[in-house]
Amino acid sequence: PNFLKALPYLDAHKSIYDVLGNYYKEEELKLSFTFQAKYIGMSPWVAPGTFSMISYLEHKYGVFHIEGGLNKVSKVISELIIKKGGEIFLDTPVKEILFEDKKAIGIKLDNGDIIESDSVIINADFSTAMKNLIPEELRNKYSNKNLEKKKYSCSTFMLYIGVDKIYKNIPHHNIIFAKDYKKNVKKISENKSVGGDFSFYIQNPSVTDSTLAPNGKSSVYVLVPVANNNSEIDWELEKDDFTQLLLDKIEKIGEFKGIRDHIEELKIITPNDWEIDYDVYKGAVFNLSHNIMQMLWFRPHNELEGYKNLFLVGGGTHPGSGLPTIYGSAKIVADLIDKKIG
Ligand SMILES: Cc1cc2nc3c(=O)[nH]c(=O)nc-3n(C[C@H](O)[C@H](O)[C@H](O)COP(=O)(O)OP(=O)(O)OC[C@H]3O[C@@H](n4cnc5c(N)ncnc54)[C@H](O)[C@@H]3O)c2cc1C
Structure with missing residues (x-):
């Protein structure tokens, strides 16, 4: 319901460039606020006007720098995982996700080791993960042909x-x-x-x-x-x-x-x-493009369609690419798992 209330203000049917036209007449001034469309890897003449909020946020609230660089966010999260009893394995590629009927039961590593689990969360790049980690016959909507047909960022x-x-x-x-x-x-x-x-x-x-x-x-x-x-x-x-x-x-x-x-x-x-x-x-480092047909509900869901315990986080999933939204996807998945298994 909140989303429906917000819808008239989102300007999703216009482009970023058109929305900027509501505020500025001078071409150069409009252009100076369009570069942020790159953050979603799209053209400001095509990207939904909703994303004009990025340049607004930058100018209204400023851009913050994390001492040591953005990698420090991951570092702090990893320290928290370990403090809470989690384990992290670096340089340990996952070769495939293991299934029994229509349920994910764990993962197989490149070195042949198997790790069983109640739930599997995929954070690898969406289309690469679909192609390489899940057999094609188990991927309802995401056959190799459909992945190829999707629109990708720059x-x-x-x-x-x-x-x-x-x-x-x-x-x-x-x-x-x-x-x-x-x-x-x-x-x-x-x-x-x-x-x-x-x-x-x-x-x-x-x-x-x-x-x-x-x-x-x-x-x-x-x-x-x-x-x-x-x-x-x-x-x-x-x-x-x-x-x-x-x-x-x-x-x-x-x-x-x-x-x-x-x-x-x-x-x-x-x-x-x-x-x-x-x-x-x-x-396509900004992942699946954010055209209307690949946004919001139309983006790959955080709970992979057809499965109850296989989850997706990252730029190619809902809500979208870029770090704030990606952390948002992780929060959504954590809440979904919390609800399911407490
Ligand atoms: C040059 C550049 C600048 C950017 N600038 C910004 C910015 O200023 N602000 C912003 O918000 N966003 C920015 N982005 C976008 C942002 O960095 C990405 O959207 C984000 O990092 C994607 O996060 P992710 O978790 O989806 O995937 P990733 O960060 O790619 O993480 C996926 C991880 O999964 C691992 N992986 C993949 N396959 C396997 C496997 N089989 N087994 C084990 N591990 C695997 C990969 O090694 C990788 O570490 C930028 C991107 C680029 C490339």
């Missing part, structure tokens, strides 16, 4: 740079817009290469947090939204040229001039790497 090309100095005059968050931003977003949505005119985000977090690099040094993180692997771009072939092009653009941003001479460490992650090394389906 991917990202990443540079993680360690430099031997701190860029004190560059802010923590920086968004650099393509000259033709709409065309850039369209190319990504149509699974095309972004070419030479693209938008990107640079984080210079060492101006806020001195724990991220050794004394006097800093870490710089660069994220370029690009097409997911439906694009069939050969990133192994492209990645070195693209890195140089990106560094050329970074060198043009104020104090970053000459950054090449200060690089001590450089790690590149391409959409291909997201898919192969990190098990992200099609490298």
